[in-house]
Amino acid sequence: xxxxxxxxxxxxxxxxxxxxxxxxxxxxxxxxxxxxxxxxxxxxxxxxxxxx
Numbered sequence: 109x110x111x112x113x114x115x116x117x118x119x120x121x122x123x124x125x126x127x128x129x130x131x132x133x134x135x136x137x138x139x140x141x142x143x144x145x146x147x148x149x150x151x152x153x154x155x156x157x158x159x160x
Contacts, residue, residue: 117124
């Protein structure tokens with residue numbers, strides 16, 4: 109999959125590196141600001157109890 113993305117990026121090597129960096133940053137931002145906040149209430153990690 110990564111090879112397919114790399115082959116389809118336009119331009120010489122420096123442009124490809126810049127585009128790959130922008131793509132990775134965009135995916136991370138999408139996960140951090142949209143997907144994870146949406147999924148957090150649905151996960152069972154909020155009801156943690158510790159034994160005494």
